[in-house]
Ligand SMILES: CC(C)=CCC/C(C)=C/CC/C(C)=C/CC/C(C)=C/COP(=O)(O)OP(=O)(O)O
C-alpha cells in the first residue's frame with residue numbers, strides 16, 4: 526500500500542495543501558535535530574524531506590534515525606545521489622532530472638540505486654524533477670552539470686512536465702534551486718498545473734507566508750521549504766498549526 530503517495534493524491538483531490546520541510550544533512554547537526562523537529566511538529570508541515578546536493582556517506586542515515594525519534598510525520602528522502610539512500614526513512618523521491626540532458630541523472634544513478642533499494646521497504650515514488658532558471662547558478666545545476674530551463678520558455682517547461690508524466694512519473698517537481706533568488710513564478714505553476722494529471726511539487730527560494738500562499742494559489746499541491754527555516758527558525762511561528 527503506497528501510503529505516502531496515496532496521502533498526496535487524496536490531499537490534492539481535496540485541495541488540502543501540503544508543506545514539506547527540507548532538512549539538508551550538511552546543515553543540520555544531530556544535536557540540533559530535536560529542537561528543530563519540535564518546531565516542525567508545531568507547524569502546518571505535513572512531510573519532512575531529507576536530502577542535499579552533496580552529502581557525505583553515512584550522515585543521512587544517522588540524521589534520519591534522529592528525526593524519526595521525534596516525529597510521526599513521514600520522512601521522505603530527496604537524494605542528490607545514491608549514497609543518501611537509507612532504509613530508516615519512509616519513502617524516497619526517485620528523481621529523474623528531466624530538465625537536463627545528463628544521462629547519469631536521467632537514468633544512470635537509478636540503475637546504480639536498484640540493488641540498494643531492493644533491501645529496503647522504502648516507498649519509491651517516481652518523480653520528474655525539473656530545474657528552472659532562477660537568476661543564479663544552483664547546486665543542482667553544478668552537481669548535475671545540466672542547464673536549467675529558461676523561465677521565459679514556459680511552453681518548454683509545460684511540455685517537459687507533461688512528458689515526465691507520460692513517461693510514468695507519479696509526481697512532477699518544479700525546482701528553482703535551494704536558496705533561489707526568484708521562486709518559480711505563479712504563471713509557470715498555473716500553466717504546468719493545468720496540463721498535469723499528477724500532483725505538482727514546487728520548491729526553491731520560498732521565504733514568506735505570502736510566497737507560500739501564492740504558490741498554492743497558482744496550483745502547487747505540495748511546497749518544499751528548506752533555506753528559509755535554516756536561516757531563521759522563527760519562520761515556523763508564522764506557520765503554526
Ligand atoms: C535515484 C537516486 C538515488 C538519486 C537521484 C539522483 C538525481 C537524479 C538527482 C537530481 C539532481 C540533484 C543533485 C538533486 C539534489 C536535490 C536536492 C536535495 C537539493 C537541495 O540542495 P541543497 O544541498 O540544499 O543545496 P545547497 O547546498 O545549495 O543549499
Ligand SMILES: O=P(O)(O)OC[C@@H](O)CO
Pocket residue numbers: 547700701702703704705727728729730731749750751752753
Ligand atoms: O532551500 P529552498 O530554497 O527552500 O528550496 C527547497 C528545495 O526546493 C531545494 O531543493
Ligand SMILES: [Mg+2]
Pocket residue numbers: 549703704751752
Ligand atoms: Mg539547501
